[in-house]
Amino acid sequence: MQKIFKIMLVTLCLLIGITPKKVTAEEPVTSNSTTTIDSFTITNAEQTYSPTVNEKNHVVKYTLALSTSGDDGSIKTTTIEVPKTLFNNRSGEVGDEFKVSIPTKEEYENATSQGVEVDSMWMYEDKGNSIVISSIKPLKTGTTYNIEFGYELSGSISGFRDGEPAKTLEAKIKMDTAGGELHTTATAEEVTINTSVTLLGSKSDADSIQAITDEWQDIWGEKPADADDYLYSQVRVSSFVTGSQPYALTINSKAVDKETGEEFTPYMYSIGVSGWKTGNTEENSLLFNNTNGRNDYVLYRFPKSTYSTKETINFKVTTEVTTQGADGLDQASEPSVSETTIQYSKEPWKVEKGDFITLQNGDNYFRVNNKEMEKWSNVNVKIDKYSRFDLQNFQNGTLTKYDGLDFGQFMYGRPTFRTVPNGLPVTPENYFKENVTYTQFVNGIGLVSEDKTVDNDLDFNDYQIKNLSIYAEYRTATFSSMSNKFVEHNTNPSDDDIIEVYAKYLNKDNEYVHIADYSPKNNTYTFHRDGLDSVNNKLILDDNVVAYKLVNSNKYAYTKILSGTEYMLKHSTKIDEFVKNKDSITIQSNLYATLDDSTGKQIFDYEAPKEYDFARRTETTSSIHKNVANVRNNRIKKQYEITWEIDAQEIAKLTGEDFEYIPQEGGKWFDLMPAGLILDEDSVELVDDVTGQKLSVSVTSKQNYRNTGRTLYTFTSPDKFNKSILRFKTILDYDSVRDYGNMIYNPIAFETGNSSITNGSYRVAKNLLHYKREMSNLSDNLGDRMIFADKSYNLATLVYFSSGLQKSIKNSTDSSYSKYTQVSPNEEYEYKLTFANASNASSKDIVLFDSIENYTTSSGEVSNWRGILQSIDTTQIENMGINPVVYASDVAMNLETLRGLSSTEMLNKFRPISEFSDYSTIKTIAIDCRTSKDGSPFTLDKSKAVVAKLNMKAPDSLPVNGTIYKNFNNVYANLTSIEIGGEEMNAYINQGYTTNTYKITGNVFVNKLNSETKQGASGIKFELFGTSVYNEEVDMIRTSDSNGIVSFKKIPVGKYMLVEYDSTEHYFIDTTKHIVEVTKYGEVLIDGKTTSAITLENKPRVSANVKFEKKSYPNSMGISVPVEGASFTLQGKSDYGNDVLETATSDEKGKVEFKNIEMGTYKMFETKAPKEYVKSSDEYKVVIDANGIATITNVTENKNEDVVYNYRRLVSVSFKKLNAETNEPISSGYTASEGISFTISGQDAEGRVINKTVWVDNRGIAKVDVPVGIYTVQENPDPKDLDKKSYLRDSREYILEVKKDGTFTLDMEKVGDDYVVKNTQLATDVITITKQWVGGNPEGYIPKIRIYTNPNDIPQAKNNTSENNHGIPEIAEPDEGL
DSSP: OHHHHHHHHHHHHHHTTOOOOOOOOOOOBOBOSSEEEEEEEEEESOSEEOOSSOOBSOEEEEEEEEEEEESTTOEEEEEEEEESOOOBOTTSSBOEEEEESSOBHHHHHHHHHTTOOOOOSEEEEEOSSEEEEEESSOOOTTOEEEEEEEEEEOSBGGGSOTTOBOOOOEEEEEEEETTEEEEEEEEOOOOEEOOOEEEEEEEEEEEEEEEEESSOOGGGOSOOTTGGGEEEEEEEEEEEEEESSOEEEEEEEEEEETTTOOEEOOSEEEOTTSOEESOOEEEEEOOOOOTTOEEEEEEEEEEHHHHTTOSEEEEEEEEEEEEEETTSSSOOOOOEEEEEEEEEEOOOOOOOOOEEEEEEEOHHHHHHHSSOSSOGGGGTOOOSSOSBSBHHHHHTTSOSEEEEEEEEEEEEEEOGGGGSOTTSOSSGGGTTOSOEEEEEEEEEEEEEOTTSOEEOOOBTTTEEEEEEEEEEEEEEEEEETTTTEEEEEEEOOOTTOOEEEEEEESBTTSOOEEEEEEETTTTEEEESSTTOEEETTEEEOOTTEEEEEEEEEEOOSEEEEEEEEEEEEEOOHHHHHHHTTOSEEEEEEEEEEEEEOTTSOEEEEEEOOOEEEEEEBOEEEEEEEEEEEEEEEETTTTEEEEEEEEEEEEEEEOSTTOEEEOOEEEEEEEEEEOTTOEEEEEEEEEEETTTOOEEOOEEEEETTGGGSSSEEEEEEEEEEESEEEEEEEEEEEHHHHHHHOSEEEEEEEEEESSSOOTTOBSSOOOSOSSOHHHHSSOOOOOSSOEEEEEEEEEOOOOOOOOOEEEEEEEESSOSSOBSEEEEOTTOEEEEEEEEEOOTTOEEEEEEEEEETTOOOOTTOOOOOOOOEEEEEEOHHHHHTTBOOEEEEESSOOOGGGGTTSOHHHHHTTOEEGGGOSOGGGOOEEEEEOOBBTTSSBOEEOTTOEEEEEEEEEOOSOOOOSSOOEEEEEOOEEEEEEEOTTSOEEEEEEEOOOEEEEEOOEEEEEEEEEETTTOOBOOSOEEEEEEEETTSOEEEEEEEOOTTSEEEEEEEESEEEEEEEEEOOTTBOOOOOOEEEEEOTTSOEEETTEEOSEEEEEEOBOOEEEEEEEEEEOOOTTSOOOBOOSOEEEEEEEETTSOEEEEEEEOOTTOEEEEEEEESEEEEEEEEEOOTTBOOOOOOEEEEEOTTSOEEEEETTTTEEOSEEEEOBSOEEEEEEEEETTTOOBOOOBSSTTSBOEEEEEEEETTSOEEEEEEEBOTTSEEEEEEOSEEEEEEEOSSOBOTTOOBEEOOOOEEEEEEOTTSOEEESSEEETTEEEEEEEEOOOSOOOOOOOOTTOOTTOOOOOOOOOSSGGGOOOOOSOEETTEEOOOOOOOGGGTO
């Protein structure tokens, strides 16, 4: 109608000669009598945005700067208008979102209406195509104001075209001043997006995938007619691509026979997410670098006629990779060339002897190994430290029987050539043609006494076998002419695969009776005796079975049969005596098995090691609690984030304070969440508080459970635990505090996976203050399995609320309500309708209206899908004291047409909802809140609210044809507003709308197994990535849980790549890629097969951390200290064929650790020692065995060690220099003219030649640091002391041994604790004696003088020395020491 009016107006103007006036830009006005805009500018942080990686949600930032001058207080109000969006995405649609860190106008008004001061100068409002920023407070002149804002690019930058500029950013300012209006504009510089793609390199390999195979693999697609005529080899091409633009990747490859030179081109390629195709290019790829690069594959095939008979095959493969950006502005990359080889050497055929074994598990195995040998849940067996904790109830007769004592048994075998019929040659083509027979004998139990003797003489009076369970796995084998070996393949059982069950009754010496046959294919039993029953693979026996055997004949390459056996003790004289007065009992299981060929000849027989089960008497109790672990007031998001913990346990009290946890075989936790609290599903985690192990857990929810207005969350885990801690975060927004209060009451329940739990209840809720009826019958499982608890919590709050009419939405996993959400087929979602009074007004006559998903937006968008109404929750309205009446219509009303009508007239267009039996026909609803429960008119007080919720469900399918499915929903309210002064005003209002996008999605599950044990491999990371048909990038990384399960949920329609992203130290990473496709019907295809789950196996990697200590060599007291900084090298080849070269250095505590070393035998040696120590020359052998145990052997000394010693590089050696006559120290200097020195010479322990000179100091001590070794010590010539007195040189060579323990020995004289060298002083002084004759020398006598150094040696002189008669001394002979 408006369009017609415009046309008429223009026509009229033309007829009467009026020409429409051209609108021109308004001239800027920046100054008046009171105020001047000195500067108004926009600056941007970047003119060109050139990301090198595919960034997400980049914000292009701008700064508005405003400077003014003029009279104080002259500026009244200021508004600034900027565009709401600047960038279009690759599809030409709006590609950004405005961002600014100031409150919205709505937020500002809600806060101020409740007296909350807003600390901001600005607020903003969305005005359709523009954003208007307004001043909250008057601006001050003479001040510069800066406002930072930006435009967040939606999703990854690859969603935007290379070289595309942003729209013009023009900001308009209007300022209302005392002198009139001022206005002007500012324009930012243009911003251009510059994306690119770079090929960093590539490599190729064949050995890590599979060298040569003669079998077509299903993953390659449909098998060609001539597939059996070729050999195949798959080459992996790893390319390292970085960038921000979609690109084309092209692979060119050739394989050349090194012997003949013949050249082959690839048969097929698997590039990106396209799967196996003949084309060698993938367009519009968004696969950029991860840890291992992107992996693509090339498949070669070679004719069997040429190569199947060759003993060796050797091809050189050359591969060239190029990339080209999708937008074509940049040149293609230079080719990256790599080479690899396809090599194969045929091994000779040899006959393998095969293998066979039978083993069993009871509680004893778990005690020793803390794990199961097999997945015994397959045969209904649970093993732990004890099977039961209530022996006292059997001892005192409360229990007439004592069952639950169970064992798991298995046998497996590979019969190999025994399947060749008699008379035929033992060659591959004759294998697996003849049956062999497996027989397992479960031969009852024995009673183990305290002295370890075993009483096996039991019969039906003492015990019986209550039930048994069977599980079987089979593998066929095909012979590979390439490897000359059989390759095993898992296979499903056939109709012919029957396991016969024979039982012995009354006594173990009796004959076996054929009682039943088990079909592994159908998981059913056929009975040959009355009184039997079965549940799936469990056979419930009749009375008095004391032993049984299983018999299975087949011709498979591999057979494994698991059986589970539950025993029951009876009150016989022997049993009662056995259990009497005991705290615990032990029973023994007896098992052996045989494998016979088709003639009945025994091939193998094996008696399993004995295994034991335990029970004890205790008092047991159970408990469940819910507690608040943390509360965070998130003021930015206006919400409380409350973290809860639910613990559940069952314990057996032992002696004193000791207790044992009773293991729970998984279970379910039920939480009837208080209204207003919303679970953040990403925060959910479940751990075993005893072991610290993280457990797998899944979450489901049911909105408005049993019309309580609450959501029931169910948390499920199959994992065994001792004490569980379930931890999660809930969101409580400020408005919900107003709507539901801050007192939180929360009932919870736990259902054990065991058959019962102490003080458990069968379905009926106990110990709850409220909601007993609603919390009853939560499960259909039998037995007293449920325990209950509740929690009351008073949340201390200080918040501000929003007011007015609002509508919001959330899907089943959203953690909060918002204006936008996305749902999948059949998903539940919820609308929240809220009307809230401000702090200064009340209201009455309230009626809420909703024309469900029937709103047309201001831009003309209309809903193109509708959900189905499930229920309407008016719990909060009722709690406000209102008696709400809900009306409905099957007409999608235009609610604007109700404007101007009275409430009664409006409601006359509806019928009571009770008249609608099929809610799917309801299109419009009304909720009448006008009347209180007592029949009086209801008035909603100030700052109070009414809240209703519409519980919806998405349709199961919608056509996928490129359409983006959205619906839009608005809310209306008719009411009477009562102002502070009592004035009343009728209002018919509506506010905003919600957007709900519907997308077909699928779920993908990976079952990650250990390739040997077939048990779940935990901790393996997978990445699923690609682009959906809705043009959104999907990139998810998930980790396998404790059961090996990886879950990718809500994957939209599209093609994706699934790769192993990272492994743990316990497994080798598998880089095989898998193509996942979610079809428009929600079906999931994995590698071309319709399935939502794929089982992938990882080869286990046995490894260990090699740890030892580095210490100094013990001294004579046996004391050693840690040595820091010693470096070691470990090298060799692992048992997996990988080269290992690792280094490690001792830390401050002397600890050395080589982490994550694969199973194998290695050499280890010290490569560097700290300068204070001598590097060890010993060689060490390190062995990592199959159990992951590391052993270090000192090869040099032939002993195992966990400590490696270093002796000190230098040992302090000292001895003393004494005067031989006085025994006093001889003081010496450090020069040749006034010193005494020694030379130490020899070789140290490392073979180095040592020559050292050591000087005697002024205390007579010779001291020097000497390396460990053996040396000679000899005094140097011409020794002199400090007084330059000479001494007779000690020319002897002394032997010095410096030891590893830091001590030394010298073959010198020892005085006390000191080694000493004694020297005799030489007579180097001149003594002048003058002889005078008194009265002359009449006879010319020449006198000789004797000098004594010891006065005691002087002989007595004769008395002839008178004045007149001088005596003449005797002549001294020359040999008398003159």
